[in-house]
Amino acid sequence: xxxxxxxxxxxxxxxxxxxxxxxxxxxxxxxxxxxxxxxxxxxxxxxxxxxxxxxxxxxxxxxxxxxxxxxxxxxxxxxxxxxxxxxxxxxxxxxxxxxxxxxxxxxxxxxxxxxxxxxxxxxxxxxxxxxxxxxxxxxxxxxxxxxxxxxxxxxxxxxxxxxxxxxxxxxxxxxxxxxxxxxxxxxxxxxxxxxxxxxxxxxxxxxxxxxxxxxxxxxxxxxxxxxxxxxxxxxxxxxxxxxxxxxxxxxxxxxxxxxxxxxxxxxxxxxxxx
Numbered sequence: 393x394x395x396x397x398x399x400x401x402x403x404x405x406x407x408x409x410x411x412x413x414x415x416x417x418x419x420x421x422x423x424x425x426x427x428x429x430x431x432x433x434x435x436x437x438x439x440x441x442x443x444x445x446x447x448x449x450x451x452x453x454x455x456x457x458x459x460x461x462x463x464x465x466x467x468x469x470x471x472x473x474x475x476x477x478x479x480x481x482x483x484x485x486x487x488x489x490x491x492x493x494x495x496x497x498x499x500x501x502x503x504x505x506x507x508x509x510x511x512x513x514x515x516x517x518x519x520x521x522x523x524x525x526x527x528x529x530x531x532x533x534x535x536x537x538x539x540x541x542x543x544x545x546x547x548x549x550x551x552x553x554x555x556x557x558x559x560x561x562x563x564x565x566x567x568x569x570x571x572x573x574x575x576x577x578x579x580x581x582x583x584x585x586x587x588x589x590x591x592x593x594x595x596x597x598x599x600x601x602x603x604x605x606x607x608x609x610x611x612x613x614x615x616x617x618x619x620x621x622x623x624x625x626x627x628x629x630x631x632x633x634x635x636x637x638x639x640x641x642x643x644x645x646x647x648x649x650x651x652x653x654x655x656x657x658x659x660x661x662x663x664x665x666x
Contacts, residue, residue, distance in 0.1 A: 425470040425539055426450040430460050430486065431501075432478050436524075438626040440473065443528050444535075446587045446613075457481040457489075464494060471497040471539055474518070476504055484516050491517025497538035501526065528585055562596045563657075569593060574635060582634050587612065591627050592635075595645065600657035602648045628653055 427444055431437045432455050444451045452467060454460040456479050463469065472490055476483035487498055500513045500521045510521045519538045522531060560567040565576045572589050574582040584592065591612045595603065608624045609615055615623075632639040646654045 424448055424450055426452060426468060427535070428452045428454060428460065428463055428467075428469045428472045428496075430454045430456075430472060430478065430483070431475045432456060433475070435626070436475075438622055439630070442587060442613075442623050442626060443532075443585060446585070447532060449535075455479075457486050460486060469494070469496050470542070471499065471535060473535075474498055474500050476500060476502040476509070476513070484512060487513065487516040487518050495542070497542040499531075499534060499538060501531070560593055560596045562599065562655075567592055567596060584631075584634065587627055588631050588634070591624075591631060595653070595655035599655045602651045602654045604652040607652070624653075 427449050429437055429440045429444075429451060431440065431453075434455075437453050437455070441451050441453060452463050452469070454463055458480065460472075474483045474487055474490075478486070481489075483500060483502065487500065490496055490498055498518045498520075500518045501524060502509065502513075502521070503524045505523050513521045519541065520534050522534060558569055560569070565574060567574050567589065569589055572584050572586065574584055574589075574592065591608065594608065594611050605624045609621070612627070613623060615621075628645060629639075632642050632645055636642045636644055644656055646656055648654050
């Protein structure tokens with residue numbers, strides 16, 4: 393039977409001590425919270441990295457317990473998002489280690505849906521437990537809740553880029569930037585994250601023209617392009633899964649080999665958002 397040791401009043405007071413440490417740390421009050429994502433799936437790591445940075449958080453990534461310990465030894469971390477199925481030590485053991493050693497909030501993010509896994513995760517010291525697949529806005533709400541409870545009260549500043557507004561038409565669709573919705577006359581509404589909406593808005597404004605990864609990185613994420621940075625590719629993949637009928641055979645967002653991406657300006661009217 394899964395177990396993470398006994399819990400009781402002592403463990404609860406241990407958490408409150410951690411919270412008081414965070415509240416009295418001037419670093420916490422002066423900088424946006426830093427989140428450590430411990431996840432061995434590179435795609436999930438990239439998705440979380442892009443989304444949380446887009447919400448104004450500082451993000452550090454680790455693929456296993458060893459990398460997690462290296463990060464914690466070098467950097468102040470305010471919240472850890474922990475996967476359970478990790479190489480080497482699993483997420484339960486790492487959660488208990490974190491709770492005993494560091495004043496951090498902990499959210500377990502796992503494909504394991506069983507009630508017993510949730511119970512053990514919380515007994516190990518996690519502040520919250522969310523299952524995959526997850527809704528990004530729900531994860532964001534839980535992150536804010538845990539940070540409030542643990543004492544990392546400083547909220548991140550809004551992303552340092554111009555936030556587009558209004559509505560953009562495209563081949564029978566409307567991108568509503570204020571609502572974060574892409575809709576067609578006949579199809580259902582597709583909800584987009586902030587970065588997805590910014591990316592699609594940029595592509596619509598430059599429909600029919602190739603946009604390099606460097607262009608997209610600068611305009612959408614306002615970061616310098618790094619050949620090893622897959623942020624734009626991950627965003628394109630996510631956007632295709634939301635708006636293409638067949639994401640593996642995209643009609644709207646085309647890949648231009650060796651150059652970048654292009655929004656097709658001549659899409660058949662019967663093509664509708666997925």
